[in-house]
Amino acid sequence: MPKTKIKCIKWAQLHGKRPRKAGCNSRLGEHGIHVKPPIAAIFAENGAIGFGRANISKEQAQSLIGFHIEDIFDLENGVKRQFHWIEYPIWDLVGQLANKPIYSLLNPSTCDEDVFTVPCYDTSLYIDDLHLTDHKEAADLIASEAIAGRKYGHRNFKIKVGRGAMHMVLESGTTRDIMVVNAVRNTIGPQAKILLDANNGYNLNLTKQVLAETAEAHIHWIEEAFHEDPKLYENLKNWLQKEGLQTLIADGEGSAAPNLLDWARNGLVDVIQYDIFGYGFMPWLKLGSQLDQWNVRSAPHHYGGYYGNFVSCHLAAGIQLFEFVEWDQASIFGIDDSAYKITDGFVNVPKAAGFGLSLDQEIFNQQVEQNGFVSQ
Numbered sequence: 001m002p003k004t005k006i007k008c009i010k011w012a013q014l015h016g017k018r019p020r021k022a023g024c025n026s027r028l029g030e031h032g033i034h035v036k037p038p039i040a041a042i043f044a045e046n047g048a049i050g051f052g053r054a055n056i057s058k059e060q061a062q063s064l065i066g067f068h069i070e071d072i073f074d075l076e077n078g079v080k081r082q083f084h085w086i087e088y089p090i091w092d093l094v095g096q097l098a099n100k101p102i103y104s105l106l107n108p109s110t111c112d113e114d115v116f117t118v119p120c121y122d123t124s125l126y127i128d129d130l131h132l133t134d135h136k137e138a139a140d141l142i143a144s145e146a147i148a149g150r151k152y153g154h155r156n157f158k159i160k161v162g163r164g165a166m167h168m169v170l171e172s173g174t175t176r177d178i179m180v181v182n183a184v185r186n187t188i189g190p191q192a193k194i195l196l197d198a199n200n201g202y203n204l205n206l207t208k209q210v211l212a213e214t215a216e217a218h219i220h221w222i223e224e225a226f227h228e229d230p231k232l233y234e235n236l237k238n239w240l241q242k243e244g245l246q247t248l249i250a251d252g253e254g255s256a257a258p259n260l261l262d263w264a265r266n267g268l269v270d271v272i273q274y275d276i277f278g279y280g281f282m283p284w285l286k287l288g289s290q291l292d293q294w295n296v297r298s299a300p301h302h303y304g305g306y307y308g309n310f311v312s313c314h315l316a317a318g319i320q321l322f323e324f325v326e327w328d329q330a331s332i333f334g335i336d337d338s339a340y341k342i343t344d345g346f347v348n349v350p351k352a353a354g355f356g357l358s359l360d361q362e363i364f365n366q367q368v369e370q371n372g373f374v375s376q
């Protein structure tokens with residue numbers, strides 16, 4: 001087969017919006033409505049195009065011109081380490097050249113399935129209630145957000161908690177967290193999985209208090225309860241067992257402790273959440289296989305970038321104990337993602353080539369002119 005030479009790379013920041021503004025988490029202010037994914041498109045000499053998220057400079061793009069895809073990628077090792085900064089567009093291009101979805105390249109057995117589906121959760125239940133003084137009204141507001149997510153096809157929901165870490169007086173914020181969680185559970189029924197994310201805004205005692213007072217809501221996982229610490233996690237694990245709670249401990253999204261994987265291997269952490277972009281696609285695939293062997297679950301973080309919604313689905317094909325795709329709904333001007341559908345808490349992943357998204361070249365070119373660059 002003739003080699004595929006890279007002829008041109010274009011880059012631009014695209015613009016889009018979430019269906020509604022995302023509020024605070026326990027340690028940051030409003031996340032807002034705007035989403036601006038940085039997108040690179042690689043044009044091969046044979047006419048094939050691959051695109052995807054890549055935060056790159058013109059110099060980096062320039063350095064890739066003239067390379068052959070076969071020199072920077074092979075199926076066993078993925079994108080070579082020195083080109084990780086553009087791994088998603090390269091994977092997409094490889095998928096286009098093979099005319100196969102990435103999930104089927106990672107796991108050929110998925111070809112036999114009529115539809116490849118991956119469980120997902122609605123990640124949009126932020127701390128959106130700080131303007132309200134009444135806890136009940138606040139709880140109803142967040143429950144109404146879960147209803148909105150359910151209309152979209154979601155069955156599983158992650159709720160931001162830790163209101164008392166910074167935004168509210170501690171006791172009042174914790175009371176409200178508990179009321180919010182119980183209101184969401186009462187509204188969406190017993191089947192949904194509910195995840196909590198404190199963004200390190202709790203301590204051990206607060207974590208126990210909230211999990212005890214939401215015991216009937218059957219929390220599936222508690223994410224970043226506090227900065228990971230093996231002594232505290234051991235204590236929490238023992239307490240969960242004593243209380244008969246099935247809640248999993250999830251961690252690793254940001255500034256993860258270097259020993260986190262050891263603690264996971266030793267059973268102190270159940271779900272690893274390294275960021276899919278910060279950690280990388282290929283490293284995640286390798287890590288996921290390792291975690292499978294340790295009986296530890298995988299749930300990569302990617303909030304805020306939009307593009308992670310889709311690539312996480314494909315990553316799932318290579319990891320047995322893949323928990324959920326984090327779904328951060330947004331519409332991006334210039335990217336058509338309509339082939340992806342959410343039904344009953346699962347993403348239906350399109351059989352289309354690459355990552356299954358399509359880029360409107362006209363809109364992309366306009367954005368390239370406005371805020372991007374062309375290397376050729």
Ligand SMILES: [Mg+2]
Pocket residue numbers: 197199223224253301
């Ligand atoms: Mg998180």
